[in-house]
Each structure stands twice: as C-alpha cells, then as structure tokens.
Amino acid sequence: MSHTIRDKQKLKARTSKIQGQVVALNKMLDEPHECSAVLQQIAAIRGAVNGLMREVIRGHLTDHLVHEEDVAKREADLDVVLNVLNSYVK
Numbered sequence: 001m002s003h004t005i006r007d008k009q010k011l012k013a014r015t016s017k018i019q020g021q022v023v024a025l026n027k028m029l030d031e032p033h034e035c036s037a038v039l040q041q042i043a044a045i046r047g048a049v050n051g052l053m054r055e056v057i058r059g060h061l062t063d064h065l066v067h068e069e070d071v072a073k074r075e076a077d078l079d080v081v082l083n084v085l086n087s088y089v090k
Helices: 008-030 035-066 071-088
Strands: none
Touching: 008 035, 035 071
C-alpha cells in the first residue's frame, strides 16, 4: 500500500489546515490589516506546506528507498526525490 494512502487521514488534515490558512489570507487581503499580520499568515502557510512536503518525503524515503530491495528501483526513486527537492527549493 502506498504511503500516501496509508497516511491519507494525516496528510488530508494537513491540507485542510493549509486550505484554511489560505482562506484566512484571502479574507485578510479583502480588509485592512497590518502588513505584519499578512506576512505572518504567509509564513504560517509556508510552514504548513513545508511540513506536508516533509511528511510525504519521509514516507517516500522510508517506503521506496529504505525498504526497497531492488537496487535499480531504489536509484530511480532517489532520482525522483532529488528532482522534486530541486524544484521545491528553487
């Protein structure tokens, strides 16, 4: 079973939190708010997205690299993770 399916409830809870934070940010932008409050909300969203990414990467590394016996599949999965990380940190 895929780690994203196994951890579905936990990951969906994180995405719901992110969605709520984005909705709150949109409301903040519709009304006058201090820049510092808007910046804090953006930082909170970024932190939540980073936490989601960390959890999915952790599951991927554990399931597809640590426990994978086929060396070729491990190397291919490592390339996938490295490519995602490269695009994420740009």
